Amino acid sequence: MRIGVLVLPTDPFPAAVAQVRRLEGLGYHSLWTYDHLSWRRYRDRPWFAAVPWLTGMAGATSAIRLGTMVASPNFRHPVTFAKEAMTLDHISAGRLTLGIGAGGIGFDATVFGDGPLTPGRRVDRLAEFVEVLDVLLRQPETSHRGRHYAVDGAMMLPGCVQRPRLPLAVAAGGRRTLGLVARFADAWITDGSEAGERAVREQADILAAHCDAIGRDPAGIDRIILIGNTTERPLASLDAFADFVGRYAALGFTEVVFHHPRPDDPVWTDDPAIVDAIAETYLEPRSPIQPNMRL
Numbered sequence: 001m002r003i004g005v006l007v008l009p010t011d012p013f014p015a016a017v018a019q020v021r022r023l024e025g026l027g028y029h030s031l032w033t034y035d036h037l038s039w040r041r042y043r044d045r046p047w048f049a050a051v052p053w054l055t056g057m058a059g060a061t062s063a064i065r066l067g068t069m070v071a072s073p074n075f076r077h078p079v080t081f082a083k084e085a086m087t088l089d090h091i092s093a094g095r096l097t098l099g100i101g102a103g104g105i106g107f108d109a110t111v112f113g114d115g116p117l118t119p120g121r122r123v124d125r126l127a128e129f130v131e132v133l134d135v136l137l138r139q140p141e142t143s144h145r146g147r148h149y150a151v152d153g154a155m156m157l158p159g160c161v162q163r164p165r166l167p168l169a170v171a172a173g174g175r176r177t178l179g180l181v182a183r184f185a186d187a188w189i190t191d192g193s194e195a196g197e198r199a200v201r202e203q204a205d206i207l208a209a210h211c212d213a214i215g216r217d218p219a220g221i222d223r224i225i226l227i228g229n230t231t232e233r234p235l236a237s238l239d240a241f242a243d244f245v246g247r248y249a250a251l252g253f254t255e256v257v258f259h260h261p262r263p264d265d266p267v268w269t270d271d272p273a274i275v276d277a278i279a280e281t282y283l284e285p286r287s288p289i290q291p292n293m294r295l
Helices: 015-027 050-060 078-093 119-136 175-184 198-215 238-250 273-282
Strands: 001-004 031-035 065-068 098-101 141-145 150-155 170-172 187-190 220-227 255-259
Touching: 001 150, 001 175, 001 273, 015 031, 015 273, 031 050, 031 078, 031 187, 050 065, 050 078, 078 098, 078 119, 078 150, 098 119, 119 170, 119 175, 170 175, 175 198, 187 198, 198 238, 238 255, 238 273
Parallel strands: 001 031, 001 255, 031 065, 065 098, 098 170, 170 187, 187 220, 220 255
Antiparallel strands: 141 150
């Protein structure tokens, strides 16, 4: 089981770099950040853009994988996003995973002055967004005309470092979005909702059925469980974490990602010492760290 950490893009950048370098040194496999313009209870606090933030982290590190958790079509177009992702794939020397979701109804959905879409229309838009991204990241030139996006001769040179394209990780919990995972994704992201393990089992069954319908082996899709947005507290102790990891490993999950505890956050209030305890128990430290470039 790989273990990753989600760090919010809200702290002063030098402090964030120091934190991320430490996580890499502890041996964590992946670093994720939320891709929003502003977010929930951080609406009136500093909040940096995900792609430039991850670009800075790519330059400050050399081994830890980087990912968006998750990007959405609420404020993105597939052409510009694909170009940014391809560029970051090069800057990070092939360490980027692009997490993508349908988008919510919060600040990102209304910042351009429009009202939020219904759930069904958000899934419709996501389906086209993922389909166009998939093609853009695979080939040097793309044209497309659909309900939500028009693309005329978009050039994507020199292409991704990772071939045939960088990995796409689709966040999905419903039947239609799980169908997108089966068709396009290299990884599936879920947080299980408050129903927890039972809901995730049901989602996994739906994903398996979609894969069977198109002749794809579901075992070839990585499974990422994000923890920290439900009432379950796997970071309360090492025993709680071990129990959680064991249960989700049995469900075929290949990676667990937790929110880094924050003393100034009302939800992620676990003792930050758990980050070191998990690393000492499960991970191999990396030393010395060789950043890609000097900041």
